Amino acid sequence: MISRIGIRVNIEAFFKISERKTSVGTEVYAGFITFLAMSYILAVNPAILGDIPGMDHGAVFTATAVAAALATLIMGVFGNYPVMLAPGMSMNGFFKGMLLSGAISLVWHEAMFGIFLSGIVYLIFSMTKIRQQMIEAIPEDLKLAISVSLGLFIAFLGLKNAGIIVSNPIILVSMGNISDPQVMIAYISIFIALACMIRSIKLATFISFVSAIILTILADWVLGTNYAPLPDEIMSLPPSVMPSFGAIFDLSGFTAEKWMDLLFVIVIFFIVDFFDGLSTIVGVGRDAGIITKDGKVPNARSALVADAGGTVIGAVLGTTSITAFSESGIASSQGARTGLAAVVASVLFIASLFFFPLFSIFSAAMVAPAMVVIGVYMIGRLGDIDWSKMESRIAAFFTIMFTLLSFSPANGMAMGFISYAFSMLVAGKGREVHPLIYGLSVLFVGYLLLT
Known part of the structure; x- marks a missing residue:
């Protein structure tokens, strides 16, 4: 009893x-529910990446969970931040498209070596005071806009994954087919969560996730939809990571003609990883009340190094950029409000290694309702x-609109900074803007020119 009290203290x-x-x-509950909402990455x-020639599906799963x-x-x-990290969804798709389209001459492990180098550059940069100063130099209203844009981006991604919002060749996007069982399940789960929110039930996000799982299983049983086919076994030993571990250091086939392609990978992945991580840390830190009203970011260096170091670790293991x-x-x-939530999520990622058969049935649609709730x-x-x-007003508008319409928090942040610097100059308030804001705007x- 005494030891338990001591541990808790x-x-x-x-x-x-x-x-x-x-x-x-x-903190424990928040870490648990956030892991559940993120866990689709273990399947997705x-x-x-498993479709890329030379990459092993099981090895990528293990690399994803461990990294x-x-x-x-x-x-x-x-860092003591409630921020969780995993392979970024935008970058794994970009990585795959870049390789399969023939846009670069690199094979997968050579391109992954480029990601590794981008992580090294990012890590070095994060250990200086420059990045911390950048966060503290961001105006409060712009931080708030980033936080809101992050929430709306999560919600939009959830609506897309659920099939509630679908692409439309004429008007870009439109409503999905509500008679589709998967879409109907998402709607029901969302409204169950909304009812919980209205009644001030803190479990709203978790309840929406659980209801989506239960309804999906029921749909498979009653309608034969096969959205979540049950595996023969629930647990197993983790797949071996050896097919991809350290493969980035095999440069035996690297030629002089590939240097420009490697440089392209380093630059692009550094920029996107840098600003995606920055937007998330600022948004979550502001929402959690960790970032103070005067813009100070407690223990920022450790948090930022963790974000950068994740990419280095992930590349060595065999997965694309790890980001907040x-x-x-x-x-x-x-x-x-603390890193305890992140520690809980970390432990669950390790535990997930032994549930590879179960995570193979997990889909992004099943966590979509929880993602919509966070936007609310x-x-x-x-x-x-x-x-x-x-x-x-202008900076907030551009931040939110470009985050959603370009489907990228990094793009939203870019347009927010650029429009803010421009507006302040035109308003004759240029001297009130921190020099770093101008430098970031140029970057x-x-x-935007490179992507």
Whole structure:
């Protein structure tokens, strides 16, 4: 009994539980629910990368789980942020398309070596004071806009994954077929969660996720839809990671003609990983109340190094860029304020290694309702933006709109910075803008030109 009390006291002191006005129970629950919302990556990432010639599906699964666990653990223990990391969804698709389309002459492990080098550059950059200063130099209204855009991006991704919103060649997007059982399941699960939110039930996100799983299984049983075919076994030993572990260092087939392609990979993945991670850390940190009103970011260096180091670890294991996941917003919306939530998620990623057969049936559609709910939570930050300032209004508009319409938090952040710097200059307030904002705006222009 005494030892348990001692452990609890040490945990509370280490993670500053009381100081950040949270509780161990809240942190554990938030880490658990965020892991569930992120866990689709354990099925989706191997499905995407496993189609690339030379890459092994099982090895990618193991690399995904281990890299996510290590990076998230570093973030939780050393950064003390409720931010979880895993292979970025946008970058794994880009990586696959780049290789299969023949856009570059590199084979998969050579291109992955480029990602490894981009992570090294990112890591070195993160260990300087420049990146911390960048976050602290961001205006409060722009931080709020980033937080809101992150929530809406998560919700939009959820609606897309559920089939509620679908592509339309004439009007870009439109409503999905509501008679589709999968779409109907998502609607029902979302409205169950909304009812919980209205009644102030904190389990709303988790309930939406569980209801989607139950309804999906029932649909398979009653309608024979086969959305979640049950495996022959639930647990097994993790697939071997050896087919991809360290493969990036095999440069025996590398030729002089491939140097420009390698440089392209380094630059693109560095820029996207850098700003995707930055937007998520700023958004979640602001939503969790960790980033203070004057823009200070406590223990920023450790958090940023964890984000950068994740990419290095992931590339060595055999997966694409590890980045701060947008779904981390779920943790902060459920009351998480410390890295304990991230540690919980990290432990669950390790445990998931032994449930490879089970995760093989997990789909993005099954976690879509939980992602929509987070958008409802985070949109409340709109009310905190000072809309009377035209430059803030413009920057917020561009941040949110480009995040959603270009389907990229990095693009939204780019347009937010550029429009803010431009608006302040035109308003005659250029001297009030931190020099780093101008420097970032120039970098963002270059980023948009390269992508």
